Amino acid sequence: MKRISAIVRPEKLEPLKEALFAASISGMTITQVMGCGNQHGWSEYFRGTEVLLNMIPKVKFELIVTDETVDGIVELICKTAATGEVGDGKIFISPVEEVVRIRTREHGEAAI
Ligand SMILES: Nc1ncnc2c1ncn2[C@@H]1O[C@H](COP(=O)(O)OP(=O)(O)OP(=O)(O)O)[C@@H](O)[C@H]1O
Ligand SMILES: [Mg+2]
Incomplete structure (x- = not known):
């Protein structure tokens, strides 16, 4: 199992959410x-001084998925979230050791 953590532009929240639903994703967390x-970030002049506005709002999608589905989901995110301009975002992929569905106590892929 893998964690796909994708940081995208805020305006991509709705289109990406819809694309992931359409791809039958079981769950996701959005922050x-x-x-x-x-x-x-970028710089702006404030009272004659250059000020760096470092932190830009983004939306983070977090999905835990099976190993076999990672490539397809990454491709879907890239296709949906890209504008071609700087700041389109980034995808981080990392291993996930265990998942537990609290209601049923199922473990592993059955709990995704
Ligand atoms: N190395 C990193 N570690 C953690 N978060 C990152 C990293 N790189 C990017 N991010 C997150 O992804 C967001 C979007 O990054 P961004 O798309 O600007 O990356 P970039 O490397 O500058 O690519 P580009 O040149 O296309 O802009 C950032 O605002 C930040 O939240
Ligand atoms: Mg950038």
């Missing part, structure tokens, strides 16, 4: 986050 990438 509003602030962050910066390579460009370290």
Whole structure:
């Protein structure tokens, strides 16, 4: 099992949510986050001084999925979340050891 953590533009929240539902994702967690990438945000002049506005609002999608579905989901996220401009976001993938559905106490892939 893998955790797919995708940080995308806020305006991609709805389209990405719909695309993931359509792809029969079982669950997801969405969080509003602030962050910066390579460009370290952007700079603006405030009273004649350059001020860095480092942290830009983004939305984080977190999904726990089976190993076999990772590539397809990553492709779907890239396709849906891309604009081609800097700041489109990033996807982090990491291993997940265990999942438990509290109601049934199912473990592993059955609990996803
Ligand atoms: N190395 C990183 N570690 C943690 N979070 C990151 C990292 N890189 C990007 N992020 C998160 O992803 C968001 C979007 O990053 P962004 O798309 O600007 O990455 P980038 O590397 O600058 O790519 P681009 O050049 O396309 O803008 C950031 O606001 C931040 O929340
Ligand atoms: Mg960037």
